[in-house]
Amino acid sequence: MVLSASRFTERNAARDWLVAALGGTLTVAAVTHFAIHDTNDVMVVAATVLPAVALLAYGLWFQVFGPQVARGDAVFVWAVGGAGVVLTLDLWAIAVNAYGAGAAINHVLIQHTSIGALGAAVAGTYSDRDRQQSRAHGRLRRALDTAMDGIAVLDDERRVAYANQAFCDDYGGCGPDDVVGVHWTEFYPTETQTRLGDVFDDFDADKRDHWHGNVLARRDDGHTYPQELSVTPLDTEGFVCVSRDVTSREERDQRLRVLNRVLRHNVRNALNVVLGRASRLEDRLDAEIVVGGAAPEPVQSDGEPGEQSASDIGSIKTAAEDLLAVSEKARVVERVLREDDAASAPLAELVATEADRVGSDHPDATIEVTADADVAVDARFRLAVRELLTNAVEHNEAGTPHVTITARDGSEDPAGSEGRPFVRVTDDGPGIPSQEHRALEGVEEAPLQHGSGIGLWAVYWLSQQCGATIETDEDSTITIYLSTTE
Known part of the structure; x- marks a missing residue:
């Protein structure tokens, strides 16, 4: 059965008329009574009719204004209940002959019923209003408590008066009671305190009524x-703060910026090579056509023109292959980083497998593996190990690059690892360039500076996503401290 919104509206509107209908009924009853029983006592008539008219007037008022604060059916129940109580008392009084024998009490019943209904209707309006407000406050409190964004209310001293669980989770996984009474400065480092202090000063000076921005918070x-x-300042004293941890969004934006810049840089370089070599081949072909009057076999002068053509063709193919390799690596990195629920893998097996893979791709290199860590780590870290080894081999100027990779559970390096498992890669190359250091630290390059690619950026992003930390030295050693999985 489908009920439209209009049907609900019509039904509720009918309920809002109930009190007025009761007042109208009692008014008609009072007027009818005195029309049938002629009386000259104006005070008796007024005392009987006026309460019924007052109930009718209150019902009409409620029909217009009452639905904003209370429900019509609830107020009607109160009115009927009040009338019933008074009528019951009157009937009891009649039963015990409290009014005296032969007393005319018909108008008294109408009068008392109207008064009881009116008083109960007024009381019911306020009672149902308070009940509805209490329920609304409860719904609002539940909505705030379960909101995905962090919400905190500061008092006039700018201390936390209320905080929902999302706010506490961002701060460090505590409960709302743990942060109530804490000053707002505890949640931000010094530079942010200065910035937000200026914002609060503007609020105090009525220079703004809202502020929104990105800041650095502290756990x-x-x-x-x-x-x-x-x-946002409250109408009374205090402020409401809505916060959101945007670490994932910032990391995603950084990945897009870096990938866009690296791909743009590599595409430009590759196309410059392709266009330059193609132009030289075109000039050489035009010269051969002019000499022979047609398109003869390439002219060989001590083998040089043919060798140059072969070199140009080789350069074009290499540029295209490098560009495809970078594009494929970017695709793989994005796919791995999008995986939210990754499986776990034994660290020793993971390191050995990736060392064999890189060694097969680079047969001239020697990769020495020491992996005795009996722990499981995030399987996505496999790509980081692959990129570390590939970077160590491909950027080594030695004829036979030598790379050492060590994976341990942390017990043999308590000072550096604090008991965490780690992977350490060392090679005999020239050392890590400064731009590669910046990639491993998550520091973006200037527009005109570019590292060798996205490999070490992938190491940084994957380490962040897997809860790992990276350490580098001035030589050619990179150590990554890992978090284990269950």
């Missing part, structure tokens, strides 16, 4: 994270 362990924050 209870001291680590910082990017946060989107909105602050």
Whole structure:
């Protein structure tokens, strides 16, 4: 059965008329009574009719204004209940002959019923209003408590008066009671405190009525994270703050910027090579046509023109292959980073497998593996190991690159790993260039500076996603400290 919104509206409107209908009924009853029983006592008539008219007037008022604060059917039940109580008392009084023998009490019953209904209707309006407000406040509180964004209310001293669980989760996984009473500055580092302090000063000076921006927030362990924050002053004293951890969004935007810049850089370089070599081949072909009057076999002068053509063709093919390789690597990196629920893999097996793979792709290199870590890690870390080894081999100027990769559970390096498993890669190359250091630290390159590609950026992104930390030295050693999985 389908019920339209209009049918609900019509039904509710009918309920809003119930109190007025009861008042009208009692008014008609009072007027009819005195029309049948002629009386000259104006006070008796007024005392009987006026309460019924007052109930009718209140019902009409409620029909217009009452639905905004209470439900018509609830108020009607109160009115009927009040009338019933008074009528019951009157009937009891009649039963015990409290009014005296032979007393005319018909108008008294109407009068008392009207008064009881009117009083109960007024009481019911306020009672149902309070009940509806309480339910609305409860729904609002549940909505705030379960909201995905962090919500906090600051008092006039700018201390937390209320915080939902999402706000507490961003701060460090505590409960709302743990942050109530805490000053807002505890949630932000010094530079953000200064910035938001100026915002609060503007609020105090009535220079703004809302603020929204991105800031750097601080967790209870001291680590910082990017946060989107909105602050609005309340009509009374205090402020409401809505926050959101945008770490994932910032990382995604960074990936897009880096991939776009690296791909643009590589495409431009590759096309410059292709166009330059193709232009030289075209000039050479035109010269051969002019000499022979047609398109003869390539002219060989001590083998040089033919060798140059072969070299140009080889350069074009290499540029195209490099561009395809970078594009494929970007696709793989994006696919792996989009995986939210990754499986786990034994660290020792993962390292050995990737070392064999890179060794097969680069047979001139020597990769020495020491992997005795009996722990499981995020399987996505496989790609980071592959990129570390590939980078160590491909950017090594030695004729036979030598790379050492070590994977341990952390017990043999307690000072550096704090008991966490780690992977350490060392090679005999010239060292890690400064731009590659910046990639491993997550620092974006300037527009005119470019590293060798996206390999070490992939290592940084995957380490962040897997909860790992990276350490580098001035030589050719990179150490990644990992988090284990169950």
